[in-house]
Amino acid sequence: MTTSQPLTGTQPTVRTCPLDAPEEYRALRAQAPVAQVTFPDGAEGWLISRYEDVKTVLADQRFSANRPTLTGGGAADGAPPVRPGWFIFMDAPEHTRFRRLLTGEFTVRRMRQLVPAVEQIVAERLDAMAGAGSPVDLVQAFALPIPSLVICELLGVPYADREEFQRNSANMLSLTADAEVVQGAWEALRQHMHRLVRAKRAEPTDDILGKLVQAGELTDEELAGVGSLLLFAGHETTANMIALGTMCLLENPDQLAALRADPALWDDAIEELLRYLTIIQYGLRRVALEDVELHGHRIKAGSLVVTALSSGNRDTEKFSDHPDQLDVARARGPHLAFGHGIHQCIGQQLARVEMRAALRALFDRFPTLRLAVPAEDVPMRHDMVIYGVHELSVAW
Template sequence: MPKPPEVPVHRIRDGVDPVPELCRMAARTPLVRDDGPGANDWVVSGREEARAVLGDAQRFTTRPPAETAEASRRLVEPGNLLQYDPPEHTRLRQMLTPEFTVRRMRRMEPLIERIVEDRLDVLERAGKPADLMRHFARPVPGLVGCALVGVPRDDQAELARTLDIRSSGRGKKNIQAMKAFNAYMVRMVAQRRRAPGDDLLSMLILGHGEDLDDRELGGVCASLVAGGFENAAEMLALGTLVLLEHPDQLQLLRKQPELTDGAVEELLRHVSVVSTASPRTALADVPMGDQVIKAGDLVDVSLFAANRIQPPGAPPDRFDITREQTNHLAFGHGIHFCVGAALARMELRIAYAALLRRFPDLRLAVPPGELRFRPLAPQYGLEVLPVTW
């Protein structure tokens, strides 16, 4: 596959698989200086090295480099945990964590099941062939995210469309959608302060409303909904593609639906829709192997390489839903590990299972070579996924 010159090698894929250049780079050393176009100072591709960087919040920050602390503060989006360091990050994370326990997320299971079935009805009515992205993969997480934070039912469809534009568009439309989405969330905070409901935003207001202003609360909800939408939408589409391209594994999953949880973990590892973690800036000189990451250097951590590329001498990587689960990095690591991981896992489990039940003859409607991917997007994904049944 030709390499676009503006894309760093660790952001390029061959479909959903690593390209030879990335494999060669990772085989040379798990930490390399990357002087290629669009790259940061360092690229980390080894699993243990990735964990070391992501797990070290004292010597690495997700905040962009800035000449002054004041400039750095201006670059931080209110409520976006990925851009916060301790103690601010710790304060927000401690407020959110109790709302994302497995037990609490299970309360949303009936709602997610209804959303999934409704969207499968829409997909079926669209007739074959149909675009799985448009009718299923994108609407499901958009509607789930809106329900999570308490967006009124009458507003959900329109806000989900705004979120879709915010996540997939470029240029002026993207910026306008982003501003509209964030502004809506701030307005909803004010409404929930006056009339709390039974949703995540209301729980945060009731428990911590005096400690958070409207912009920060709105930012928390906006980043949670947007992040969950983008990641889950691409996972639903790419995960379905992977299953369709591995008929032996798909047949096994149909025969043994009890393997669904393991299949979700293997799909998360295999796909790794977030190719690289948010860039880290070194706050001090950090020795790693026989090299030193200097204070101020920018570091890209390739989650995709860490999850997919085997060390020299190890068996080749392959997709296997019966794999004894390893601690993959699809949700990140350290203090920025995805707070909504339990919800994402449940959403994927429900959606994959329902899709395969409803359409036992599901298959691609175009040759795989005609699929168009989005290598420049923060979440690797597809433009469209035409399917038939």
């Protein structure tokens, strides 16, 4: 049943179990699937919590993605324009122009061709872990280096720059850092990419950024923005899925045992981990461009609308068979972890290749892998836009 009056409250952010979405979402889905709430940063708007509604909103271009920052106001509030090249914050047709320049680089076929190179990178990190000896922080030793190395190689960014861009990305994603620090990080990443674009213009390279420079369709500001976006999105998300996915499988030993018994389950297991963990933890933000009616509520033009991906992915209406349980043998269904609509993750095929290569090889190489600290002592990323673990001490 839908309540006739919108429920007023705040977006749920507190998790009872670190691997589950906040429990309040269950009541929201049942009683107030379109709820008027205050968000953690003080913004007010509508929270969408059911699977089908999340899909509907994200596929409906009356809801604009034109948001200049990850956490702040949008074009409808008179906020500054979208940063050049950050096409995740653009609508069609502007978004289309950027996305079409890149989709050929991330096709299923292209990503499959990368598998041997990714497996090589994974094997080298596992050797380094074995050499360092138990215990290690899996984030720094494994989960963060793998996607960083891969996206650096694809984009044409020197891996030696990693400390700089990893620090900048972390500050851009922080919900607790000072505004000045966050702005400084955006600017530093932009300048970093700008230097690379200029270098590639002087000396052409055969990587994604180098080819974009040669294609001559984008300005240097746009190229720096596209490069920043791909670098940022290409390592933070996958790194967190690898580390959190490892913790999740260690905390669900029956599921890990099922994977070890039947490695053919890995493809479906990756989809299930994506669904179950949904690391874009506070959802995706949109702005209504006109008045839209949803479940009897009038969402007025200019309203902020947040689609709670993590809630939709636990919706019993869609995932009828115990959605709060991890089930690596679950029949692959369409989950919302990569979003939906025209902005659905452009790098999702790369993410799948990386997650499968990394997790499978990790558990093969270290059959006795275990958490080196109690699960409740693992520092979770409640304070970041992208969920995961700040560090994961593992032993074998």
